[in-house]
Amino acid sequence: MALNVTRRSETIEYAIRDLVVPAQKLEAKGKKIIKLNIGDPNRFDFDTPDFIKNAYAHALKNRRNYYEDSQGLKELREALVQREKKFNRVKLNADKIIITNGVSEALLFLFGALVEQGDNILIPGPSYPPYTSFVKYFGGNPIEYRCIESEGWQPDIDYLEKKITKRTKAIVIINPNNPTGAVYSKKTLQQIVDVAAAYNLPIISDEIYDQMNYKKHVSPCSLSKDAKFIQLNGISKVYLAPGWRIGYMALSNNFEELFDACIRQARIRLCANTPGQYAYLAALKGPTTHIKKTKRKLRKRRDYAHKRLNEIEGLSTAKPEGTFYIFPKIEHPKYARNDKKFVLDLLHKKYVLFVNGSGFGKKFGTGHFRGVFLPKVEILGEAFDRVEEFLKATK
């Protein structure tokens, strides 16, 4: 019997994982693929620091296997307040933080609470795909604001402001940015905060890569005393524990209804991963040497990827200032408007996997692809040699 599924569910797309299917088919035939598609440092030579793993194990052994409070462990929320004060000069209130199973779950609560049918959410163009999918899932419209490639993918503030309508509910900032690796200047962030304040709109600030920043991180939540914001962050990237599924959403004080709408959703999923919360607490209180080490490694790989990709005829790329992503432009005439074909042809001919730029937004992502520079330079070198050979052989 055919079962009708909702139209809502048909709107869900996730290019990053959708491309894994053809790659798996090749692997089943015995082909070895260089995967530069998924932003998971732990698939490469990065691992969760031992002291954080030990805290997780300790929580398990000490019977912290119960359902934690739906809002999350109080000490963890308090530690987040301290961390944000110290690193990002952001004033959080522990009573307004909800610990979630990753930023991903926070997006579910947030858009579930904010978006009515036909509402608009302003997102960067290009953008990390779940922003688009979650907004659509709740019947809203993700509206991309242009980020300017020739200016290192900085947001175009005039464009952003022109996109604000009566139906706009929030402005999303992802800084450092996935997929472009851009780090927004303080001036740009201040301008977005000012626009948001002028239209009385909240800022949703995704800072999951805050300490994977090769410049200095500035949180937009620190730039205005009376701005409304929702800050998102978690353990996945900076603390190298993506599979543990722990993150948080922190709401500024002037958000009683939104907080209530989110915490009620948090209650129906009972709680976030309990031992993971103890591990996150240890991560926040522990040494930060691993962060410096990770950045040092990534910076070297970033420099290599940026130089090497720019040397390939038919490609050009802006320099990422944060994250571990690079977002080159395809200038080769055969693929300049067909990035999905580029990614699929490269996969089938050279066994290197990227993600098509259009998967991050048709308007501003098309004609690009996203790669990660997480592997060692030797592996990156091999992958880029194959890309070069592939483009040379393409008429």
Ligand SMILES: Cc1ncc(COP(=O)(O)O)c(C=O)c1O
């Ligand atoms: C910008 C951005 N936000 C959120 C996430 C997911 O975060 P989490 O693992 O906390 O769900 C990612 C993962 O790649 C990301 O790039």
